[in-house]
Amino acid sequence: MMARPGNFRARWAIVWGAIATCLALIVPAIPVTAQQSGGETTQMSQTRRGPVTNLPLPRFVSLKASKANVRRGPGLNHRIDWVFQHRGMPLLVTAEYGHWRRVEDQEGQGGWIYYTMLSGVRTVSVTRDDVRLMSRPDPESEVVARARLGAIARLGECVPGWCRITADGIKGWVPRDAIWGVAPDEMRQ
Structure with missing residues (x-):
């Protein structure tokens, strides 16, 4: 069965959009050099923002639930790698994708967790x-x-x-x- 040209372009647009989103998740903050009056140069760090929430990345949050599955990827179809079991545990959000947040604990362990399992309480x-x-x-x-x-x-x-x-x-x-x-x-x- 042959795909219609319009569908082909739409599919590729979706694929390229997903690739662009994935690349945005892994690009680090870019250092920016600014020249002040008088010729002085200062180093500033451009704040990276989450594509979903527009909140700074990385940022600290806490675990709202007493038990939360941490998955290998952003979706229910991905394997569960960890189960966090300490309500109030501090976590570092490093990326966003839809309703999913990539988090790390203090040992650097983590993965993707559904956003309702997290709280902004520090x-x-x-x-x-x-x-x-x-x-x-x-x-x-x-x-x-x-x-x-x-x-x-x-x-x-x-x-x-x-x-x-x-x-x-x-x-x-x-x-x-x-x-x-x-x-x-x-x-x-």
Whole structure:
């Protein structure tokens, strides 16, 4: 059976659109050099945006569900590689495709997950054992509590070197290098 020419072009347009979308998912942020008045050159990073949500990529989110399948590709027809089972777990969104988001956990493991399994609520995971939560962002301030390795807490404000977290109703400041789920230079109020 011979395809009609109009159908052939439509099919190729769909194929090329899919290829373009896949390429957009893997292209990194492009460094841009800008010349300021006075001849100074500064390095700026162009923020990459998700093709579906127009939100920055990569970005941190959290797992909304207590159990979520993580697939090899963006669709129900793809094999399940992982099952995330920790509600509130911080994840890094690295790509978008339709209703699917490619995510990674703090160990770099992940895949594609359906968008309704994710929340914009920011959480972090404690990366060291026996981390002291301080009353102020100062290592000499009063210790409010201690957090264990792997503890999940809600992220509050962040200042250079410190972030405020909340877990089980206890709030305190921790060194930024003791948590995962926040960018190294990210500031929050």
